[in-house]
Structures are given as structure tokens and as C-alpha cells.
Amino acid sequence: MKQAVRDQLGRIVGVALAATVAWAWFWRPPFSWTFGVLVVVGTAGAAIADGRYALRRIASVIPVLVGVSFVVFALMASLPGDPAINILGPAATADQIAIVRTELGLDEPFFNRYGNWLGGVLTGDLGSSIVLREDIADGISRSMTPTLQIMAYSVVLALAFAIPLGIWAGYRQGSKTDATINNAMLGFLATPNFVLAVMLVLFLSIGGLSVAGNEIGFRVLPAARYVPLGEDVVLHFKHMLLPSLALAMGQAAVFMRLLRSDMIATLRLPFIDLARSKGLPTRRILWRHALRPSSFTLLTVVGLTVGLLIGGALIVEFIFTIPGVGAYIFLGVTQRDFIAVQGGVLVISTLYIVVLTMSDFLYLALDPRLRGREIGARG
């Protein structure tokens, strides 16, 4: 009897807590994205695997997130320098500093401060920036938008290059086509993305080199500035193309080489022989039979790449003057705006973990042999 009541109580408290968090997060941009992605991932996971497994997998993310928040908070708290001095300037008196410290809650013990901050986070409040005097959740979601856009566009572009080329190079292993694709991709792999970014700008947007009064290059794409998607769709993509391309080519090289080597291994398997003996066209064998079982490694690396890019591609964003999340955090660090940095790092690591969870569910979608069996976190 008692046990049953305790079970019910736990469930009620759990649901109430989840409802509070869900309600608080639903309206705030950086949280609502995370929340939305988790819901989508969870639904998909439940559809592919069994629902209880999906729920368990998502629940297992929670302690990780709490751990991450603690590490982030502890790191920020242990940074040298006093934010109060930063706000007041070097001429401030000890009394003034003490007042500001009390206002910011810096006097309280470490765990109280952590508890206050975590409580705010759970209800959708990341605090407000000391330096910019603005709500941090707003700031992060504003700077996160272009970063996530560049991330998505560059990964899609990279896959659009890498998948057909990887399939073809793997199928034609050892041929001239294979060598050509490999060498070209090796070139992109060896070029740092900021070098590629500068070259793209040089040859596609500012007219290239001038030789004896003749331009060797084009002025077809804008070099810099960020245009929000909601403002002008065409202009948005025109501005995003070069930075996305600069990031995509290096990724495409990695993706293509991974897919190529897995394709080579898959194409040697007996089921490919059987598929051939059924009289299927090569195209169908490559895309329908060989691609999916060859894409597990690719999925792992795409997941990691997406995770890394959530943190912003600082240099490329800087070259194209895109106000991304990297720039936001960089500003926070230089200004000792620890609350902003804390919030930014927390949102980024949360999204990273959500993305890795998503790639775990994608494994289930790709490989039915894993379904109904426990899979460990990968990557």
C-alpha cells in the first residue's frame, strides 16, 4: 500500500516538475529549440525503437545535463577577476564594490549561488548580462540563430557533395575517377576553412586578382553581413552561401573519405553479390543496398560535426561578420561577463548532448539489428 502511494507521489512530483520546465521553456527561444528537438527526437525514437527505451534514453540525458551545468558554473566561478570591479571600473571604492557584489549575489556561498542559477535555468531564466544589460536568453537566441543556420546549411552542403562522391569513389575504387575525387577532396581537407573563406570572398565577391587591369574573378556574391531569414529569403541565402561553403568543403572531404571506405567494405559483402544476381541496376544496388549499411561511421562523424558547429565557427563567422554565438561568448569572456558566458556554454552543451542523443536514435533508424537492444552513447 505504502509503496504504491510513494510510487504515485514520485510520479506526480515528476510530472509537475516536467510540466513547469516544459511550460517555462516553451516560450523562450534557446530553450524552446532544445525542447522542440527533444520532443521530435523522442517521438521518432519511440516510433523506431520501443517507447520505453526512447524514454529511458532521454531520461538518461538529464543527469548529464545537470553535471554539465555544475561544471560550467564551477569553471566560471573559479575564473580570476571580480565582475563587480569590471562593472564599476578601476576607480571604484571598496564600499561600492561590496554593494554591487551583494546586488549580484556574489557574497552568497557557492552552492547557494549554483542553486539560484539552476532554478532560474529550469524556469527559463538565464539572468541578464552585466555588460550588455540585456536578457541573456534573448542574447543567446539572437546569436544562436545565424550559427545554427550556418551549421545546418554547411552540413547539408557537405553531405550533398560527400554522399554521391563517396558512393562513386567507393564503387570505382582504384580507378582514375576515384583518384581524382580523392585528390580533390584531400586538397579541401588540407585547406583551413578560413583560408578557403578568404579565397571564396576574393574570387567570388570582390572581383579576384587584378592582372594588368583585368579582373580574374567574379563579383557575384556578397562578402559579408547577416540577413535574417525572415527579412529576405533570397538575400539570406545569398549571404549564407559563401560562409556555408567555406565550412562545408572540409567536412565534405572527411565525410566522403569515410563513406568511401565503408562503401568499399560493404560492396565486398555477399549480399551485394546476391543483389547483383537479382539483376538490379548498379544505381539501385549502390543507393538502396550499399549506402545504408555503409553510413554508420558517417553518422557518428556528422553528429560530432554538428555538435562542434553549434559552438559556432568563430573564425569563419568573424570573416563574414556574422553575429554568431561564438562571437557572443567571446565578447562575454573578454568582458568578464560570467553570467552570459555561463548561459551560452550551457545552451551549447545542452544542444550538443541533444544532438548526440538524436544520432543514437538515428542508429536505430539505420540499423534494425540494434533495435530492442541497449545501445551505449556513441561519439
Add this chain to the structure above:
Amino acid sequence: MTDTSMTGFAGADEQPLLDVADLRTTFHTAVGPLVAVDGVDWSLRPGARLGVVGESGSGKSVMSRSIMRLLPKSRVTSTGSVLFDGIDMMSLGRRELLDMWGPQLAMVFQDPLGSLNPVMKIGKQVGEGLRVHRDLSARAARAAALDLLEEVGIPEPHRRIDEYPHQLSGGMRQRIVIAIALACSPRLLIADEPTTALDVTVQAQILDLLETQRAERDMSLVLITHDLGVVAGRTDEVIVMYAGRIVERAPTATLFGNMRMPYTEALFRSIPKVTDDSHARLEIIGGQPPRMTDLPTGCKFAPRCKYAQELCVAEEPALIEAPAAADSNDGGARRRGTWRDDDLDDDDNDGGAPAGAHLYRCFYPVGTPEAAEAFERNVASGRVSEAGVVIRAS
């Protein structure tokens, strides 16, 4: 047996479904050319069953893939002629081959788990051939796949059709592979060691399934195996291969009743028999199959043969025909003398070897007084033990 055993090969007036002549497949390896199949001739009547027997590395799988033209294009060449219903397989282009694979020739592979795509539902894999070859809609292909699953004896096909290969047992998987092969009603089915990877208890079921399906569809069957026991009673004619060559070819009943090739005899003796004591030691064929890049000059089996003489090491025997009354062993020496001169390899073999002929490749055929003498000489010289175990390679 006596009657059906005569139906397995092309009669003079009947057009064979498959006619293989002087088929030679060479792998161009780093250490030089490797002739995996070396001048093979045989033909198969519509609806007939051929057994191909040999150890691993004897070239039987490469032969079947050469006939199908399933080998990779680079570094492998096949010469000779393969006529499928009068169509020269060797001259077909890629597109034409795709049309042959499935509706004309199909194959069942050795490893049923490996042969199925692990990430594709069974129903899709079975129906796919129909979608491509007959332009069926997804719905029609699924219905056809369901029928096929039922035909090959899959219990609960409605449930199984949406499962993945890893959810089935080995025998079920092989039934699926057979369903895939049967999907487009091929006229020739090549089963390459279809039961090797399976439990002994399941092997007979799969072989029976192949036989009932063959009979129902009036399909021809080539059954490739390393186990003489598998072809006994399930084929009309048997080819025994060694080192890429045919070493004996005969109607099944003739082969088992009167085998001539020492290698066939050795294979036969390595089959466990019901009449044996339960702990009786099986006879094994000593030594290893020859390395294909370094073949002996004479008979390729000579090093492992208990009858082998100097002649066998010096000269490779031709594939010769046993006389109709092969059971009588008198006059063997005379026959040997004439046959050696009459080198059938240089003739058109199909013309030379009439339907139902018993061909073999040996100077001292099993059961002849010469073979007995040769064996005694080998025992006397200490090369072979009394029990017939080869002690020293010749």
C-alpha cells in the same frame, strides 16, 4: 534411379538449356595468372539437375560465377563459350546481363545471413526483383513476395514479411534466399553450397525444397557442393572438379556405382556411412589441394593419390570416356593405351562425349587391375600405407 538418371543430359536432338564449352577463367594476380577454371565442358537439358562436387578451391564457385558472368570485370578474364538457350552469355553487355539475371538465371548462395541485406525488410528483398524486372507496383510486389514466402515454407508469412534477416533462423534465411532466387521464375537455378552453412537437420529440408520447387517450375538446377552425399539421389548427372578441371563426369547412378577417378573414390570414402560404427574414424584425403599458382605438371591429384605412378607425375591424363560396359575390368591395359592417344581435350568435347557418357581423367582408374597393381607398388615402396593413406607425396 535407373530411368531418371538418363534424363539429365542433352540428347542429340534436344537443345540444351545451358552449354558450357572450354570455359577458362583466369585471375590476374600479383604473383601471376591463376587459372581457377581450366577448360570445362558440359551441358544441361531443360529441367535437368547437375551436381558439381569438389573441395574448396576446386573452382566450382568460380565456374558458376563465370557462367552467370557475375565476376568482377577487372583482373579476371573468362574465355570459352557459355550458351544459355542459344544466347552467348560471353557476348552480352551489362544491360542485357541485368535482364538475364533473375528471370533466366538465378543463384542461391552459401551463407544465408551474409547473402541477405541486414537493413532491408525481407518482403522488400523478395519483391525487389519483381519490381525491377516486371515493373510491379510496391503493393503487387508485396503480394507476390507473400506468396513466395508461403511457397518456400515460411511459417506466418504475414508477420515475417516485415521482419529483418537477423530475426530469422539459419534455415529460414536460406528459404528467403531461395524465395529471392525464385521470384522471377528463372529457368536455371545455380545453388552454390546452399546447405553448407546450415544445421545438418535443416540441410535435407532445404534440399527437398529446392527439388520440389525445381520440379514444380520445370527449372534446371546446378547444385554445387563439396559433399558427394548431397548430390546422390538429387541430381541426374555429376561433375567432379579438382584444381579447376573436370576430373570425372557421369550420370549420378553410374558415378556412384562405378567411380573411376581416384579423387572421386577418396571423396566418397570420406562420407560417414550409417552402417559405420558410431565412433569409426572417417577416411580423410591427406594433404592439401594444390596451390593454384603452382600446379604440378602431371595429374593435379597425383601428390595425394594412393595409385599415383611416375606416369601420373610426368603427364596429365586427358578426360577420356569409359566404355559402356565399364563394369567389366578386363582389358584395362589395352583401353588405357588407346585412350591416351585419343586426347579428347583437343577435340570438341561435347561432340566427342555423347549424352550420358562417363568421362574421367586417370591413367589408373579405380577398380581396374592396373590400379590394384599401382596401389601394391606404392605400398611396397612405402609411399602408401596398407590402409591406403598416402605417406609421401609423389
